[in-house]
Amino acid sequence: MDDHKIFIIGANGQLGTALRDKYPHAQYADQKELDITNRESVESFDWSGIDTVINAAAWTNVDGAETHDGRVGAWKVNATAVANLVQVAQKNNLTLVHISSDYVFDGTNEPHKEDEPYSPLSVYGASKAAGDIVVSILPTHYLLRTTWVIGEGKNFVRTMLGLAEKGISPTVVADQIGRLTFTSELIRAIDHLLSSQAPYGTYNVTNDGPLASWAEITRQIFSLAGYNNLTVTDTTTAEYFAGKEGIAPRPLGSDMSLAKLQSTGFTSRSWADDLKQYTTKEKEERS
Numbered sequence: 103m104d105d106h107k108i109f110i111i112g113a114n115g116q117l118g119t120a121l122r123d124k125y126p127h128a129q130y131a132d133q134k135e136l137d138i139t140n141r142e143s144v145e146s147f148d149w150s151g152i153d154t155v156i157n158a159a160a161w162t163n164v165d166g167a168e169t170h171d172g173r174v175g176a177w178k179v180n181a182t183a184v185a186n187l188v189q190v191a192q193k194n195n196l197t198l199v200h201i202s203s204d205y206v207f208d209g210t211n212e213p214h215k216e217d218e219p220y221s222p223l224s225v226y227g228a229s230k231a232a233g234d235i236v237v238s239i240l241p242t243h244y245l246l247r248t249t250w251v252i253g254e255g256k257n258f259v260r261t262m263l264g265l266a267e268k269g270i271s272p273t274v275v276a277d278q279i280g281r282l283t284f285t286s287e288l289i290r291a292i293d294h295l296l297s298s299q300a301p302y303g304t305y306n307v308t309n310d311g312p313l314a315s316w317a318e319i320t321r322q323i324f325s326l327a328g329y330n331n332l333t334v335t336d337t338t339t340a341e342y343f344a345g346k347e348g349i350a351p352r353p354l355g356s357d358m359s360l361a362k363l364q365s366t367g368f369t370s371r372s373w374a375d376d377l378k379q380y381t382t383k384e385k386e387e388r389s
């Protein structure tokens with residue numbers, strides 16, 4: 103695939119960073135270079151020579167989106183900006199790859215299939231659902247719904263390793279159930295869909311493997327990193343956030359069906375294998 107014709111938006115985020123590694127000849131912009139919430143900037147941008155836009159930008163501060171300013175920000179980036187991108191994609195015959203979330207669902211109807219009706223619980227989830235709806239009107243789209251993303255940046259694995267380094271035995275929620283998604287897996291899926299010219303549409307993309315809670319994943323991280331002296335205590339989401347203000351409701355069930363993606367010839371990797379690789383590398387880099 104000719105990566106010169108790819109344009110990456112949100113180039114400094116977890117996924118954006120991984121995309122730049124995968125597509126070294128791609129053009130890209132961070133927020134300072136192209137603020138996608140600004141319609142005029144998006145419209146007047148020079149899109150010539152581009153055939154595929156990958157939008158890795160988003161408002162991802164789930165709790166921050168529950169404040170007044172956060173609500174405005176989340177809707178701007180996750181919905182209004184997406185409409186700006188859909189408009190230029192339509193005008194310039196571009197393929198748009200856009201990333202969405204399990205948070206567009208309330209987590210009760212599992213496994214989540216691509217055509218499940220929207221049922222977001224939070225402002226973040228509602229703003230992402232609005233973005234999904236906008237993307238769905240563009241014929242040339244790949245809308246990828248993912249969960250629990252781990253890459254280069256602030257993420258759950260790094261947070262747990264940070265606690266372990268301080269000798270902290272954490273209490274972790276055990277009633278949110280899903281699978282990690284490494285940015286490497288998202289990139290493999292994006293590359294597969296684009297290069298195989300799979301039918302446009304919505305695809306769930308997470309790593310495969312057994313469902314696990316955040317607490318179970320933490321035990322695996324500690325075991326892989328050799329923190330066998332530390333313990334992980336289970337709690338519920340309700341107990342964990344009790345008494346805290348401004349916490350967004352979270353879906354408890356994040357089991358995404360991978361059948362549609364796999365029917366295109368994609369073989370998903372297990373999250374446990376990717377976690378092993380990631381934790382080993384992190385441990386080396388941190389020591």
Ligand SMILES: NC(=O)c1ccc[n+]([C@@H]2O[C@H](COP(=O)([O-])OP(=O)(O)OC[C@H]3O[C@@H](n4cnc5c(N)ncnc54)[C@H](OP(=O)(O)O)[C@@H]3O)[C@@H](O)[C@H]2O)c1
Pocket residue numbers: 111112113114115116117118132133134136137138139158159160161162179183201202203204230248249250251252255
């Ligand atoms: N993280 C997860 O666990 C998770 C789970 C499910 C789905 N997702 C989805 O996966 C995608 C990638 O997530 P991620 O973890 O890679 O996110 P991330 O690390 O938070 O990166 C988001 C990027 O978007 C950029 N951005 C924000 N507002 C922008 C604007 N107005 N114009 C241009 N760029 C803007 C940010 O730039 P700055 O650095 O300048 O702020 C940041 O680099 C998102 O669509 C997210 O909703 C994530």
